[in-house]
Amino acid sequence: MRGFYIGRFQPYHDGHHHMVAEIAEQVDELVLGIGSAGDSHTRRNPFTAGERVMMITKSVAEFDLPTYVVPIEDLERNSVWVSHVQSMSPAFDIAFSNNPLVIRLFEEAGVEVRQSPMYNRDVLEGTEVRDRMIAGDDWERLVPDAVVEVVEETGGLERIQRVSDSDSNGK
Amino acid sequence: MRGFYIGRFQPYHDGHHHMVAEIAEQVDELVLGIGSAGDSHTRRNPFTAGERVMMITKSVAEFDLPTYVVPIEDLERNSVWVSHVQSMSPAFDIAFSNNPLVIRLFEEAGVEVRQSPMYNRDVLEGTEVRDRMIAGDDWERLVPDAVVEVVEETGGLERIQRVSDSDSNGK
């Protein structure tokens, strides 16, 4: 059985990681879909899809679970979103999400969805991690070690700090 | 003489219906343009273009007026919007709107526009209908019977209630 778990992973953090650990016990293979793959260089979406691919691939290597990490660009059309995801991902039997829109879209398309109250953690922690990165606080404790390495290699900390006081002159 | 009346129709309600009744006395044929046709499954735009086509077509059947119901996808470019509308619609002689932007765009393109203070009702009522749908209040009294049927057939009530407490984890 193959599962599908989608997030923006900006960045991939311990909340995501615990969720993957939990999902790993329910499936044989897992697809991790990187949402809003085209977005980057903003306070809310600082990292490119490629950087997120690297964060996730290196972090989930510790699980004994075949995984696929797939960037998924936005189509801005809720009504075709499930088909879009299905075309970019290896076929999956079940989706994991706690997001009401994602759940609704999958259900209308006849895809089984599993929820867990614990899933909310990833939303809260994503904001917390980015706020700490901007403030220069202790964000490293909230993410797997592999993520710290990727952020450092790509100059991600300087980037999010810089673009966060961006106004919009000409952009 | 053919008229053109555009709205998002999320959903088509009595405010729209009275307006169509009024317009019906001024024109020989009427085109109803469904704006933001690609949007659906959100609190503000819950219904697909196809669902709205059905709501409107069934509701306006009571008028003795040849009508065309045309979904119009957003182009996100105000400067070409009138040309886009004209390419999707049977040719029309006059546009009906109370929206300042729509009026201005048609006027710059040399299209005659008719306004009516009454038109504001449709904006107010759209929000009111959606709020009642979400709260489970008595929304059925604000829309034609055909709309109640379409909403029920498509599970529209459950959909708007579900997506309305959506956050944006991964979407």
Place this chain on the structure above:
Amino acid sequence: MRGFYIGRFQPYHDGHHHMVAEIAEQVDELVLGIGSAGDSHTRRNPFTAGERVMMITKSVAEFDLPTYVVPIEDLERNSVWVSHVQSMSPAFDIAFSNNPLVIRLFEEAGVEVRQSPMYNRDVLEGTEVRDRMIAGDDWERLVPDAVVEVVEETGGLERIQRVSDSDSNGK
């Protein structure tokens, strides 16, 4: 039971019309999807979506069958095409097509498709009608009367003749 029949309808001609007559005996309501709605002003796609809406609506009025005429813009993504069509159209139970790609896409999405050898006529006749229009030959005999009227009102004959010897200087 509601059926769905898609074509480019460039223009709507007797081949299409016979097919609609045949489908009318199998369904309660019919959706006519206008494919490649955004294309116009070329030899292969001379008419705008709005012009085609008018041709079709006026031609099918003779049948005692509730019809919906829906322009459908190309998305250039076969894998989401069925979802796109479903979002723009009133819900349908069965699709009518003889096009192998369309059949395949609907079947992969679990939609029942009905074919008929007769359907090939519409492809052949579309080219024939356009060639005659360009040559100034007797094209009027191959289309319903309502189509002749629309083509004349919109200057369609002059248009297709003009754009057909187009080279591509700057366009």
Place this chain on the structure above:
Amino acid sequence: MRGFYIGRFQPYHDGHHHMVAEIAEQVDELVLGIGSAGDSHTRRNPFTAGERVMMITKSVAEFDLPTYVVPIEDLERNSVWVSHVQSMSPAFDIAFSNNPLVIRLFEEAGVEVRQSPMYNRDVLEGTEVRDRMIAGDDWERLVPDAVVEVVEETGGLERIQRVSDSDSNGK
């Protein structure tokens, strides 16, 4: 040496003009990139790219500096923005900006950027000019004479006043 300076120029005003004067002393040629070229007819982006081309070209004629004025449509992808700009503009050696996002994107792409505290004026003054236009106040004193002419010729004042009380019924 060729410089590049980007703004939305909604409209081009004295703040921009002083900046161009300052840049003129540092470069041999200057490219002025008009950002968000596809946006128009809104309170924040009232003028079309073509109107802005005219404002700028006529205003900078007074400098003894070869200039290129290039509209640049948004791509909505920060990660390819620099390549997009570079493909639309004559090759340049240095970029002038005080916008943190623009600076960061150019720096990641290896393009030298020069900043100046004075650059902030253009953001502040843009809002001020538009607010005065809407209120009918004395906006003409904040822009070069050529801009006043363009605004008057194109009915720009009436346009911004009209669209500013726009709601979004159907658009």
Place this chain on the structure above:
Amino acid sequence: MRGFYIGRFQPYHDGHHHMVAEIAEQVDELVLGIGSAGDSHTRRNPFTAGERVMMITKSVAEFDLPTYVVPIEDLERNSVWVSHVQSMSPAFDIAFSNNPLVIRLFEEAGVEVRQSPMYNRDVLEGTEVRDRMIAGDDWERLVPDAVVEVVEETGGLERIQRVSDSDSNGK
């Protein structure tokens, strides 16, 4: 009176240059629209919009005529093409073209068009210039000196030779 002349200018050559000389006697100002601005790095469209802006601006400097050089990205929608062009260009009174599609589109939009048999030269010569560039033949004699300079500065000759034997492995 302001004129508008559009081409792909791949590259700008003597045929274009003679046409501009002729147009210069009929108008007070001239807008040169660079069509297919987003295309580059192919046999048919080797140069970027920015490179073409530079070729044209430097070449037309010899005329005593205020000119605007405006890149225009394709929208792939003939029915909105004129509006798109008008939004990107300073307002113009007359268009110059010998392309049947362009003529038809402007005429349907009510824009006056002037043709000249001589205009065909630019199409023929564009292919000839590119073929000579690829073969390493004497292409320099068919273009203004400024174009030779731009092609040399940007490595344009090597580029067109390289991409011309491109197959499509992965692109």
Place this chain on the structure above:
Amino acid sequence: MRGFYIGRFQPYHDGHHHMVAEIAEQVDELVLGIGSAGDSHTRRNPFTAGERVMMITKSVAEFDLPTYVVPIEDLERNSVWVSHVQSMSPAFDIAFSNNPLVIRLFEEAGVEVRQSPMYNRDVLEGTEVRDRMIAGDDWERLVPDAVVEVVEETGGLERIQRVSDSDSNGK
């Protein structure tokens, strides 16, 4: 050192596989970019990105090499293609390609490219594999075992045979 190798992989076959084996000796990690990720269900591009992700991931598992498999949607803009690829992929030091356009684009962007005459095999074999699939010939011998499994699981053989005699009625 991380390498990048792009192809459409329609499907992934022995030619690709030998190339990966060769590249594996030159790099520490490898990114496999799946080009034209949005295309599927045509004779030339039968498989979805997700199906190709599965084919490749399962096939390359035999190498002792950390790999990333990344779908890359077309942007239809050569001038921003390298930036787009770089944003979707983990950072890489060297690109492997024998495609003249790809080579040129990477070189203009300052990315080192390695070529090999052997690389041409993958283009030739891709066509051969698809032709055999359509004819029902012995295609299984030209691809890794994992690819045979994926094609069988997804009904890929029936799909390519079906869409290959597609005309274009309405699509």
